[in-house]
Amino acid sequence: MPKSYTKFTSKTLILPQKDIDTDQIIPARFLTATTKEGFGEKAFYDWRYDEQGNHKDSVLNKPETKAKKIIVAGHNFGCGSSREHAPWALTDYGFRAVISTEIADIFKSNALKNGLLPIIVSKKTHQKLIAHEQELTIDLEAQAITCADGENIPFDVEPFAKICLLEGIDQLGYLLSKQDKIKKYEASVA
Amino acid sequence: MKPEPKSLYDKLWESHLVTPETEQSPAVFYIDLHLIHEVTSPQAFDVLRERGLQVACPDRTVGTIDHSSPTLPKNADGSIPYTNDSARSQVEKLEANCKEFGIELNGWQSENRGIVHVIGPELGHTQPGKTIVCGDSHTSTHGAFGALAFGIGTTEVGHVLATQCILQRKSKSLSITVDGNLQQGVSAKDLVLAIIQKIGIGGGTGHVIEFRGNTIEALSMDERMTVCNMAIEAGARAGMIAPDATTFEWLKNRKHAPKGEAWEQAVADWRTLKSDEGASFDKYFELNADEIKPMVTYGTNPAMGVAIDENVPNADQKALDYMGMSAGQDMIGTKIDVSFIGSCTNSRLSDLEDAAKILKGRKVASHVRMLIVPGSQVIKKQAEALGLDKIFIGAGAEWRESGCSMCIAMYGDIVGAGQVAISTSNRNFEGRQGKGARTILASPLTAAASAVSGEIADPREYLNA
Numbered sequence: 001m002p003k004s005y006t007k008f009t010s011k012t013l014i015l016p017q018k019d020i021d022t023d024q025i026i027p028a029r030f031l032t033a034t035t036k037e038g039f040g041e042k043a044f045y046d047w048r049y050d051e052q053g054n055h056k057d058s059v060l061n062k063p064e065t066k067a068k069k070i071i072v073a074g075h076n077f078g079c080g081s082s083r084e085h086a087p088w089a090l091t092d093y094g095f096r097a098v099i100s101t102e103i104a105d106i107f108k109s110n111a112l113k114n115g116l117l118p119i120i121v122s123k124k125t126h127q128k129l130i131a132h133e134q135e136l137t138i139d140l141e142a143q144a145i146t147c148a149d150g151e152n153i154p155f156d157v158e159p160f161a162k163i164c165l166l167e168g169i170d171q172l173g174y175l176l177s178k179q180d181k182i183k184k185y186e187a188s189v190a
Numbered sequence: 191m192k193p194e195p196k197s198l199y200d201k202l203w204e205s206h207l208v209t210p211e212t213e214q215s216p217a218v219f220y221i222d223l224h225l226i227h228e229v230t231s232p233q234a235f236d237v238l239r240e241r242g243l244q245v246a247c248p249d250r251t252v253g254t255i256d257h258s259s260p261t262l263p264k265n266a267d268g269s270i271p272y273t274n275d276s277a278r279s280q281v282e283k284l285e286a287n288c289k290e291f292g293i294e295l296n297g298w299q300s301e302n303r304g305i306v307h308v309i310g311p312e313l314g315h316t317q318p319g320k321t322i323v324c325g326d327s328h329t330s331t332h333g334a335f336g337a338l339a340f341g342i343g344t345t346e347v348g349h350v351l352a353t354q355c356i357l358q359r360k361s362k363s364l365s366i367t368v369d370g371n372l373q374q375g376v377s378a379k380d381l382v383l384a385i386i387q388k389i390g391i392g393g394g395t396g397h398v399i400e401f402r403g404n405t406i407e408a409l410s411m412d413e414r415m416t417v418c419n420m421a422i423e424a425g426a427r428a429g430m431i432a433p434d435a436t437t438f439e440w441l442k443n444r445k446h447a448p449k450g451e452a453w454e455q456a457v458a459d460w461r462t463l464k465s466d467e468g469a470s471f472d473k474y475f476e477l478n479a480d481e482i483k484p485m486v487t488y489g490t491n492p493a494m495g496v497a498i499d500e501n502v503p504n505a506d507q508k509a510l511d512y513m514g515m516s517a518g519q520d521m522i523g524t525k526i527d528v529s530f531i532g533s534c535t536n537s538r539l540s541d542l543e544d545a546a547k548i549l550k551g552r553k554v555a556s557h558v559r560m561l562i563v564p565g566s567q568v569i570k571k572q573a574e575a576l577g578l579d580k581i582f583i584g585a586g587a588e589w590r591e592s593g594c595s596m597c598i599a600m601y602g603d604i605v606g607a608g609q610v611a612i613s614t615s616n617r618n619f620e621g622r623q624g625k626g627a628r629t630i631l632a633s634p635l636t637a638a639a640s641a642v643s644g645e646i647a648d649p650r651e652y653l654n655a
C-alpha cells in the first residue's frame with residue numbers, strides 16, 4: 001500500500017534540460033530486474049557514472065542532492081517509454097515531486113501511482129523556479145507550492161489521483177470495487 | 191435532430207465506458223486486448239499474487255518475449271544464448287507467470303514469437319474498434335487498424351490483469367491530415383519523421399491523433415503501422431487511422447480474425463468506425479506529402495530531423511555535441527559505423543524488401559556493421575522464402591532471429607560508445623542503443639543505402655542505379 005502523501009518542504013534540484021526522456025532517467029539495460037526495489041542507484045545512471053562505473057562530476061552525485069525531494073526540470077519531462085521503472089528510480093532516489101512546464105502523459109500517470117507528484121506550472125512560474133535552487137513547500141491538499149519568499153503558487157491535480165495520494169489508497173482497490181459494473185458491461189457487449 | 195458528429199476516437203471511447211468519468215473520478219475503461227512482454231509485467235503479476243487475485247480474462251491477454259530475448263540462434267546444445275542471468279530470469283518469469291495464470295505465450299517454442307507490436311496484428315489479435323494496451327509506449331502501432339491503443343505502466347498492467355479495465359480520462363484530439371503523393375524513395379518513416387519534426391516532440395502530448403487524408407488512405411498496413419508507431423514520439427497518447435478495405439483485406443484469414451459469418455458481421459461493424467463528417471477535433475495539422483523528402487535525424491530526440499539533403503541546423507548544442515555533429519555540416523556524407531534495420535517501427539516484410547532492393551548485388555561498406563532483425567519469426571520465414579536472407583548475408587549483413595534487438599539494446603545487440611548508427615527504430619535518445627551510442631533515425635531504404643555507402647546516403651540515388 002502506498003504511504004499517504006503529506007505536506008513537505010525541501011530544497012529543489014534543478015535539471016534545466018528540456019525533453020529529459022525515460023532512457024536518461026533509467027537506461028534500458030537496467031530494466032531486466034523483476035522487482036521494484038533498488039532503482040534509485042541507477043537513476044540518471046549515464047549522467048552520474050563513466051564507462052568504468054566511476055562517479056562523474058554530476059550534481060546527482062553530490063551528497064546534498066540526496067536530501068532534495070523536488071526536481072525542477074526543463075520542458076516536457078519524462079517523454080519516451082512507458083517504463084514505470086522511471087518513477088520507481090526517482091522515488092527510490094528520494095524525490096517526491098517533479099515540476100515542469102510539461103510532463104509526458106504516461107510518465108505522469110505512472111508517477112501519480114508511485115507517490116511522485118507531477119506538477120505543471122506556467123512558463124512564468126517556471127522561470128522563477130528554474131532560476132536558482134530554493135526551498136519550496138509542497139502542499140498537495142491545498143494544491144499549492146509555497147516559495148521561500150512567501151509566494152503561493154496554486155497547481156492542478158487530477159482529483160481522483162489526489163485523493164488516492166493523500167489517503168494512501170491504491171487504485172486497484174477502487175477498480176475491484178467496480179466488478180459488478182464490469183461484469184454488466186461485459187454482458188452488454190457479448 | 192441529427193446526432194452530434196463524432197470522431198473515431200469519440201466512438202471508441204464511448205463504446206468502452208464501464209462507468210463514465212465525473213469531475214471526481216476517471217472513467218472505468220474496458221480493455222479488449224492486453225499484450226504483455228517480459229520487461230514490464232513481472233511486478234504486476236507479483237501484485238496479483240500478493241493480493242490473492244486471479245487474471246480476470248486470461249483469454250484477453252497475449253504474451254510474447256522480445257525485449258530482453260537474444261536474437262542469436264540457439265546454441266548447438268539447444269540452450270538460449272542469454273547475455274546475462276537477469277535477462278534469462280526475466281524471460282523465465284514471464285513463462286512461469288503465463289503458465290500459472292493461463293495466458294497464451296508466444297515463447298521460445300512458438301513459431302509466432304516476435305516483437306509485441308508486430309505479432310499482435312500478424313496473428314489477427316489486433317482488430318478495428320478494439321481497445322488495446324500494453325506496458326510499452328509503442329502500443330500506438332495498433333492504432334493503424336482503427337483500434338484505440340496506448341502504452342501503460344506496470345501498475346496499470348496489474349489493473350488490466352485483475353479487472354480487464356483501467357482508469358482513464360478522455361484525451362484531447364488532434365487531426366493530422368496528409369494529402370498528396372509520397373515521392374519515389376520516400377517512405378512512411380520519412381512521413382512520420384517529417385510530422386514529428388513539424389509538430390515537435392511534445393506536439394501531441396495529451397492528445398489522441400487521427401491520421402487522415404488521401405496519402406494516409408493510400409498507405410499499406412505496414413506503412414500505417416510505421417506512422418502510428420511513432421505517434422508516441424510526438425508525445426501523443428495514441429495514433430489511429432480509420433479502418434478501410436486495405437485493413438479488412440490485410441486482416442482476413444489471420445489466425446485470430448473472425449471467420450465466416452462472424453467476419454462479415456465484423457466488417458459491417460468496422461465500416462462504421464470512422465470520424466463522422468463535421469466531427470470536431472481540439473487541434474488540427476495539415477501536411478502536403480509531395481514536399482516530403484527522405485528524412486534523417488541529427489540530434490537526440492525524434493523531432494530533431496531534417497531532409498537528407500539539408501545541413502545540420504544550428505540547434506541544441508548539447509545534442510550536437512553528443513552526436514558529434516556541427517551546425518552547417520551536410521547530413522549526406524556523415525560517416526556511420528552501424529546500420530540497424532529492425533524494431534516495431536520498421537521490421538516488417540515490406541521494410542525488409544525495401545532494404546533488399548538496395549542491398550541486392552551490393553556490399554555493405556567494410557567498416558560498417560549491418561544488423562537486420564525481422565519483427566517476428568513469421569516474417570523471418572517469409573523473408574527467407576523470398577531469398578532476402580541470402581541478399582542480406584551476401585551483402586555482408588547479419589541476419590537474426592526476431593526481437594527488439596538494437597532498438598533498446600538490452601542485451602547483446604548494442605551500438606558502441608561514440609559509434610554512429612543509422613537505425614530504422616524509433617528513438618535516438620542519448621544512450622538508447624547503448625551507452626554513448628549516437629543514433630540517426632531513418633527509413634529502411636536510407637539505412638540500407640547508407641550501409642552500402644558507409645556514410646549517410648540518399649536512397650533515391652540507389653533505387654534507379
Ligand code: SF4
Pocket residue numbers: 256257305306307326328533534535593594597598615616
Ligand atoms: S522494438 Fe523497440 S520500441 Fe518496439 S517494442 Fe521493442 S524496444 Fe520497444
